[in-house]
Structures are given as C-alpha cells and as structure tokens.
Amino acid sequence: MGTKLLLVDDEDGIRTFLGISLADLGYEVLTAADGRQALEIFAAQRPPIVLTDIKMPGMDGIALLRRIKEQSPDTEVVMISGHADMDLAIKSLKFQAADFVTKPINNEVLEMALARVQEKIAMRAELRRHTENLERLVEEKSQRIVQLERQAAVGQVVESLSGAIRDIAGDIEDSAATLSDLPCFISIHNQYMEVVSTNALYRARLGEMTGRGSWEAYADVEPRDCPVGRTFRSGAGQRMEASVRTVLGERVPVLVHTAPIRGGDGEVELVLEITADLTAISRLQEELRATRAQYQLLFDEAPCFISVQDRQFRITAANRLFKEHFGSPGEGVRCHAVYAHRDEPCDKCPVARTFETGQSHQWETVVTSRTGKPYNVLLWTAPIRDASGAITEVMEMATDITQLRELQDHLASLGLMIGSMSHGIKGMLTALDGGVYRVESGFRNDDPGRVESGWATVKDMVSRIRSMVLQMLHYAKHRELNWAATDLGAFFESVARLVEPKAQKGGVAFVRSLPPGDLGSFEADATMLSAALVNLLENAVDACQDDTAKPRHAVTFGVRADETALTFTVADNGTGIDRETRERMFTLFFSSKGCKGTGLGLFVSDKTIRQHGGAISVDSEPGQGSTFTIRLPRVLPESAKTCSEGS
Amino acid sequence: MAKIMIVDDDPNIVTYLTDIFTDNGYQTCAASDGAKALELVKAERPDLITLDIEMPEEWGPRFYRKLAQDPELKRIPVVVVSGLAGNKYAIPKAVAALTKPFDPDELLGIVGSVLGR
The missing domain is CATH 1.20.5 (Single alpha-helices involved in coiled-coils or other helix-helix interfaces)
Structure with a gap:
C-alpha cells in the first residue's frame, strides 16, 4: 500500500483530478474539502504528507499548516497556491511548509516536489535510526564502564601503593623522581605480622625475609613499635625514621611508609611497607641539585634571550643575556613593556597563544634593548606545566637573528x-x-x-x-680604507679639476668656494673619497643639463674647515629633487636617471663617507636646485682605521 | 620607401637603429617614450615599429595597448627590442621580440620578411 497523502481543497474538481494523478503516483489519497475536515482526518489517519490549497473558506491553508505542524512537526505539508498569492506561499515556508506548487498544477512539478518531500522523510527516518543506534551504543558502553569500575575496585592495592610512593616522593623535596629511581624496599605484611612478599631490591639488600616477623628487618625496633604493627593497630598509614640491618651487617638509616590494605569487610587485611634508603635519597638529592645547577647554567649561558612569563606576561625569570640587554626585570614587569616599550600585549604574542593551545609557537619580530638598539629576534615558546598538567607559565626564547x-x-x-x-x-x-x-x-x-x-x-x-x-x-667586496694624512687644499683642487671639464663641456659654470690660506690636512682614503665627491659633482652637472627652465646654470663646489671637522658642499641650480627621491636616494639601486643611472652611485658615495666617520645630507626644492653637504672629521675614528664599519 | 618608427629612451640605441635602417634603404622616425610615440605614430603612419619595453614616463606595453585600440593603427606590425628577459611575454602579439644586445642581421631579416622584401 502506498504512502498516505491528505489532499485538502475546497474545489471538487481539483480534489477529483488531482486525487487521480496522486493515486497514479502510488499514494493512498485521503481528501478533505476544508480545514476542519482535514484536521479530523489527520487526527484519525496521521498521513505523513499533506497537500493543501492556501485559499479556502473558513480555516485557510496556512492556519491548517500551523495546526498540523503543532501536532506533528514531522509531517510534511506542501502548499498549493494561485499565482496571485505568491506572498502567502512564501509566508507558508516560514511556518515550515515543505514546498509549494502553483496553480494550474503541472504534474511534473508536483511529482518533483513530492519526491523531495519523500526523500526528506526517508532521511529523517534514517537519522532517527542512527540516533537510536547511538543510544544503544551508549548504553552498552555504560555497562562496560560499570564493569570496569568494579575491576578498578580490585585495583585498590595498586592505589595504596602509588599513594605511599607519592608520600615518599614528597619527602624527597618535591623531586619528581619516578618509581624506578627510588631505592625502595617494598614489602607486604599480613595480620600475623609476617612478611608475605618483598621486592627484588629488598631481597638483595635485606635478605630473604618472607615468613619472618615484620619487625625483624629493623636494627632495634620492638615488635609492637614496628611500623607494620602500628598500622594494624591504628588502621592508618604510618611514617617514621628507623634503621634497617642489611645482609652485610650494615645499619642503614631509612624512611618508612606504610599503607593499610583493607578487605571487603573494611578490616585491615594486609599492610604495604615501603622503606627508602636515606643515604641513597641524599645522593639523589645531590644529583638533583647538580642537575638543577646545570640547567641554571644552561639557562644563563644560552646564546638567546630567555624569559619565563606568567599568564599576565609578567617576567618571573630571565637569563643573563636577557638581563644584560634588557635590564633585570623588576617584580611584576611585563614582557611587552621590556621588549616593545608598550602598554598592551603584542597582537601576535606567542606566549598568549601557548597559554591558549599548549603548543610551542614561533614569531619573528623586532625588539628594542634598553639602549634603544633594535634586534630582529625569532621567538620560540614552550609551556611549563605543573604536576597536574596545567600550564602555569610559558618560557620564551628569543634568538637574535639581526645579523642573519x-x-x-x-x-x-x-x-x-x-x-x-x-x-x-x-x-x-x-x-x-x-x-x-x-x-x-x-x-x-x-x-x-x-x-x-x-x-x-x-x-x-x-x-x-x-x-x-x-x-x-x-x-660586492667590502674595501678597507687605505688612509693617509691628506692636504685638504690640494685634495679639493684635484677633485675640482676632474669635474670642471665635464661641466664646461655641458655649458654649466663650475664655481670654487673656499676660504683663503692653508686649510691644513685631514685623514682620508683620497682615492675613495675623491670618487665619492666626483660622483656627487657629476650628478649636479647632470641635474643642471636636465633643467630647461633656467637660462644659466652653475655648480658650486665648496669647502670649509675648523680644527676638528671639515665640510664639503656641492650645490647646483638644476632640476632639484622631490621629497620621495630625497628619502630613497641613498638606497641601493635607486636611480632617477632612467637608462643613464646604475642606482649605485649615491649608495656608494654615502657608504664611503660613512666609512670615513662622516655624514651626508641634502637640501633641495624641485625646480630650485640641490645642495649636498658632506661633513667629515679631520681625524678618522679608530674604528675606521682598524676595521671597517658594519663588519 | 617603407618607414620604420623607433621607440627607445636611449638616444645611442635610437642612433644605432636609425643607422642600420637608413643604411638598408628604410625611412625612420623616432620617439623616446610611449606617450610621444603615440603622437608620432598618428603623424607619420609608419609601416613597422620597433619598441623598447622599459622606458621613463610610459612603458612599451601601455603604448601597445593604446595602439591596438585604434582600428587604423592596430595593423602596424611591432618588433620588440628590449633588454628585459622574457620580453616576448610583454607584448604577445608582437611579430618578433629581440633581446639587447641584438644581432642587426637578424633584425633586418625580420623587418624584411614582415615588410615583404
């Protein structure tokens, strides 16, 4: 039998003909002439699909849709609408109608709409099946968990054991030593105060004690005072210091812990005794201290800036290199204040991300030292966790990659x-x-x-x-200065003579401007410095030749000197330089000369002048001309004489 | 006599190309950037254009785009002569692309075959 479908329409004809088409499609068609009748049939037959006209006297299609959806949200309702009431059709979709078809009804469209609805119903059924399966699965797993819980109860012995070990570990100054590192003698005793079982280390050091009295291993402990006896009497775990006698007859100071193991009736049935060799513990403590010292040394000497930060980015520890470059961070000082001199954390803070994700993060950035020197650093972070695994702090290592x-x-x-x-x-x-x-x-x-x-x-x-x-x-190759004491007047003239012919050939006047008398001498690599100045002067001549706005052009080459410093000037009334060019002109491969420029000249001039401990500055207005001012010390700085700048 | 327009910002290269073409029986005219070239091409109506790619003011490809938008000018064949590697991709419709420094006989061969001589 086909799927039930309720067809609601106030027109007889439609009910009849549409009913026939739907029956052809294999539906078991129920019909109703108005909303009230439809609800009655729906209540009785519960058809999964309802096909209803929107415009009907009395209860209209939308009201019917809402009532049906209230009663049975899974029922799919397809609306039939006239062309004129498209608004109503769309409104019906808001009330969970599955679809709508317009009159006159095209059978193919209707068929497709119904196929979609069927598919939706099938999918919903499948989903429900999955959900039910899931519920069954959960139930099965729950039962299994209960079973496991029961087994876990049996593992109480193990529980007591690890509890006792935790206590011992606590005694060894919160060292995180593991069981295998602990030099423990482990034994289990029964109510008759007999040793029932011992571990290998126990047997090796204290001998085969199984079946003997619980107190016999101790050097001078009365049976009633022995830890096992006390545990049976009090029902509580014990902790005491005592001495044991080894098979070799030595007395060894030990720390004893005991833990009661209860039977089903709550009575203490067995006692677990764990005895730790204190001499070995002090040796372990010594090792631990040495290891810590090594870590401290590593921490301090590592060639990166290391800091440990809490959740508020306060620096709780910093290594030597960090302190040297960024100062010793005081109480509560935050990372971003030290590194970036800002009040808020950085956007891409890797420490924050590590707190969030528990993973290591990397970030490359620039930090500024207390002297204002910028460092390119690669930051690498790692979480520091407490015993429970929660992240309490984050360590941040900053590797200086400035040189790289x-x-x-x-x-x-x-x-x-x-x-x-x-x-x-x-x-x-x-x-x-x-x-x-x-x-x-x-x-x-x-x-x-x-x-x-x-x-x-x-x-x-x-x-x-x-x-x-x-x-x-x-x-490509860094050149060292080949310097010598140089006569300033002669040097000035030699430079001027190199450029003068080119200027004159280009119709540009070449003017010398220098004070009368002996200018003294200065230290310089005359060849390199001469090349740098010639380059500037030739640029000035070019700037004049490129300028068509002024009738006459001149390049003025000047020099002034006092006791410690000298100043060269190269001035022209050529094209001038705009601001953007001024800012970029000393960078490599910047050229404003099109095919005539290499983009190297000013870069090399600037480099040469800086190598001499000097500086170059430029003053220019587009259309007015430019003045380059080169200041140099009379005596080269020591650094320039021995080794060169930048290396 | 066929006329060739040379577009290049380097006057030395303009002289070189002018020498080569006039010695081989062509007329020439020259422009130093794309904007000037567009004015000149309308005035002179050359039969062929040699075009540099990288020039101040207006680069070769932009000039070519403007040229190609003009129905009367777009049929003028263009030979790219440029120092840029991969310049044959700069103007895909160029009849040939030569890399500086170029072989003058190769250039004359291309020009001759394009102009049907």
Whole structure:
C-alpha cells in the first residue's frame, strides 16, 4: 500500500483530478474539502504528507499548516497556491511548509516536489535510526564502564601503593623522581605480622625475609613499635625514621611508609611497607641539585634571550643575556613593556597563544634593548606545566637573528643588483654595438664625421661600463680604507679639476668656494673619497643639463674647515629633487636617471663617507636646485682605521 | 620607401637603429617614450615599429595597448627590442621580440620578411 497523502481543497474538481494523478503516483489519497475536515482526518489517519490549497473558506491553508505542524512537526505539508498569492506561499515556508506548487498544477512539478518531500522523510527516518543506534551504543558502553569500575575496585592495592610512593616522593623535596629511581624496599605484611612478599631490591639488600616477623628487618625496633604493627593497630598509614640491618651487617638509616590494605569487610587485611634508603635519597638529592645547577647554567649561558612569563606576561625569570640587554626585570614587569616599550600585549604574542593551545609557537619580530638598539629576534615558546598538567607559565626564547637578516638583505640586494644591472648592461652593450657599427660604416663610406661620432659613443659606453663594473666590485667586496694624512687644499683642487671639464663641456659654470690660506690636512682614503665627491659633482652637472627652465646654470663646489671637522658642499641650480627621491636616494639601486643611472652611485658615495666617520645630507626644492653637504672629521675614528664599519 | 618608427629612451640605441635602417634603404622616425610615440605614430603612419619595453614616463606595453585600440593603427606590425628577459611575454602579439644586445642581421631579416622584401 502506498504512502498516505491528505489532499485538502475546497474545489471538487481539483480534489477529483488531482486525487487521480496522486493515486497514479502510488499514494493512498485521503481528501478533505476544508480545514476542519482535514484536521479530523489527520487526527484519525496521521498521513505523513499533506497537500493543501492556501485559499479556502473558513480555516485557510496556512492556519491548517500551523495546526498540523503543532501536532506533528514531522509531517510534511506542501502548499498549493494561485499565482496571485505568491506572498502567502512564501509566508507558508516560514511556518515550515515543505514546498509549494502553483496553480494550474503541472504534474511534473508536483511529482518533483513530492519526491523531495519523500526523500526528506526517508532521511529523517534514517537519522532517527542512527540516533537510536547511538543510544544503544551508549548504553552498552555504560555497562562496560560499570564493569570496569568494579575491576578498578580490585585495583585498590595498586592505589595504596602509588599513594605511599607519592608520600615518599614528597619527602624527597618535591623531586619528581619516578618509581624506578627510588631505592625502595617494598614489602607486604599480613595480620600475623609476617612478611608475605618483598621486592627484588629488598631481597638483595635485606635478605630473604618472607615468613619472618615484620619487625625483624629493623636494627632495634620492638615488635609492637614496628611500623607494620602500628598500622594494624591504628588502621592508618604510618611514617617514621628507623634503621634497617642489611645482609652485610650494615645499619642503614631509612624512611618508612606504610599503607593499610583493607578487605571487603573494611578490616585491615594486609599492610604495604615501603622503606627508602636515606643515604641513597641524599645522593639523589645531590644529583638533583647538580642537575638543577646545570640547567641554571644552561639557562644563563644560552646564546638567546630567555624569559619565563606568567599568564599576565609578567617576567618571573630571565637569563643573563636577557638581563644584560634588557635590564633585570623588576617584580611584576611585563614582557611587552621590556621588549616593545608598550602598554598592551603584542597582537601576535606567542606566549598568549601557548597559554591558549599548549603548543610551542614561533614569531619573528623586532625588539628594542634598553639602549634603544633594535634586534630582529625569532621567538620560540614552550609551556611549563605543573604536576597536574596545567600550564602555569610559558618560557620564551628569543634568538637574535639581526645579523642573519642583515646578511639576507645583503644577499637580496645582490640578487636585485644582478637583475637590475643586467638590464642596464644590456642597454650599454647594445649602444656600444651601435657605436662600433657607426665607426665601421663611417670607414666603409669614407665618412670621417660618422667615424668620429661613432667613436665618441664607443668611448662614452666604455667609460660608463667601466664605472659600473668598478662600482659593482666596490659593492660586492667590502674595501678597507687605505688612509693617509691628506692636504685638504690640494685634495679639493684635484677633485675640482676632474669635474670642471665635464661641466664646461655641458655649458654649466663650475664655481670654487673656499676660504683663503692653508686649510691644513685631514685623514682620508683620497682615492675613495675623491670618487665619492666626483660622483656627487657629476650628478649636479647632470641635474643642471636636465633643467630647461633656467637660462644659466652653475655648480658650486665648496669647502670649509675648523680644527676638528671639515665640510664639503656641492650645490647646483638644476632640476632639484622631490621629497620621495630625497628619502630613497641613498638606497641601493635607486636611480632617477632612467637608462643613464646604475642606482649605485649615491649608495656608494654615502657608504664611503660613512666609512670615513662622516655624514651626508641634502637640501633641495624641485625646480630650485640641490645642495649636498658632506661633513667629515679631520681625524678618522679608530674604528675606521682598524676595521671597517658594519663588519 | 617603407618607414620604420623607433621607440627607445636611449638616444645611442635610437642612433644605432636609425643607422642600420637608413643604411638598408628604410625611412625612420623616432620617439623616446610611449606617450610621444603615440603622437608620432598618428603623424607619420609608419609601416613597422620597433619598441623598447622599459622606458621613463610610459612603458612599451601601455603604448601597445593604446595602439591596438585604434582600428587604423592596430595593423602596424611591432618588433620588440628590449633588454628585459622574457620580453616576448610583454607584448604577445608582437611579430618578433629581440633581446639587447641584438644581432642587426637578424633584425633586418625580420623587418624584411614582415615588410615583404
């Protein structure tokens, strides 16, 4: 017999024809002409599917839907709606209608809607079956657990044993020594105060005592005062110090613990006696102390910053290196205050995450020491747990990777250099080809003008390639200063003479500005410093030539000096430099010159000047021109003479 | 006489390409960046364009996009001549892509076959 389906519609025709279609689909169709009748039939027959018109006199379809769902939430109700009352159809979905079909009813649509409903019902039934299975499973498991509980009760002996061992462990100054580490003599005694059983260590040190009196192992203990006797009398575990006599006749001081083992009637049936060799305990304590000292040493000497923090990120312990760089953290000082000088914890705090997850976490960040020096550090955390396994504190190790990062930057720069320069070099080589081609074709056509201009290109390219290669070599290999006392006036003039011809050729006036008289001498690597200044001066000439806004251009090269320091200035009234360029101009491979620049010049100049213990600054307005100011000490700093900056 | 437009920011390379083309019977004109090239291409209507990729102001690919949007100009064949590795991906529709430093005979061969000589 098919699934029961209740069809509710006030129109006879629909009930008849739809009824036939539904019967064809295999349903056992019940029909009702209005809501009231429908509820009666529903109460009696409980059909799993109801198909109802929305618009009906008296109780309408939505009211019927709500009543049915109240009585039987699992019953699926499909609504039939006219095109005009789509709103009602949608509203019905809010009241848990399974679906709706519109009039005139398309049999295929209806069939599909009913198939979905059937599927839903089938799934619900399956789900219920699973749930019931699950309940049965839980019941079975519960029974099994009860069984296990009963078995566990039998394990009371084991329980007492571990309790006694815990007590002993507590006596050995909260050391977490395990049973195997404990030099314990374990024995079990019966109500007749006889030794029933002993462990291997007991037998080896104290001899075979099984069947003898519980007190006999002791050096001078009366039978009634022995720990086992006291336990039987009082029913409570005992703890005392005594001495035992070994098979070799030695007296060994021991710590004795006993624990009563009760029978089913609550009477003490047996006594467990655990005796610990105090000499061995003191040896273990000594070992423990040594191990702790070693850990302390490791903690202090580890080449990273180590701190231990509680849940409020307060530093409870810190190693030597940490204290050296970040100061000894006082009571209650928080990690973020010490490392980052901030009031709130960091967003990605790995300590917080370790407290949360119990796992180790890593984070790379920059911290600032008490002297203000930044360190790139890789943080690594580990939870510290108490005996119950709860995380009480987190240890954080910060490895200083500043040098690694610097090295990486250097390598990345080299990679960038190769990429950026290969483009420049390709352009230059092509231009060189062009010059050679021009020279050749000039010779071929007997055109001296062409030969000359081609040759000028070749010379220009060769010198550009040459200077680029030299700069590359300079960057790739760190050069030590080859310094000597240098006459300032002569040095100034030699630099000026290198640039003056280029300026004049480009129609730019070259002006010297220096005080009269002897300027004295200073310490410098004249070759390197000269190259750095020439580079700045040539840039100034280029800036003038690129500027078309002003009729006349000049580059002014100046020097001033006092007793300890000297100042070079390179000023031009060329194009000027915008702010972004000013901020980036000393970085590697920054060039504002398009195909003419290598992006190395100012970087190398700046590096040379810093290597001399000096500094370079720039003042410029776009359209007005630029002034570079280079300050240098007369006497090189010791660090510059012996070894070089940065290394 | 076929006319070739050279687009490159390096004047030395413009001279080089101009030499090569004029010595082999072509007319030339030249622009130093993409923006100027677009004006020039409308004025001169060249038969072929050699195009550098990396230039100040406006790069080669952007110039090409603008060129390709103009129904009259988009049929002009473009030969890429650039120092960038992988430049053949920069303008996929270019008839050829040469890497600097290039072989002048190869360039002349490509230009000759494109212009049907």
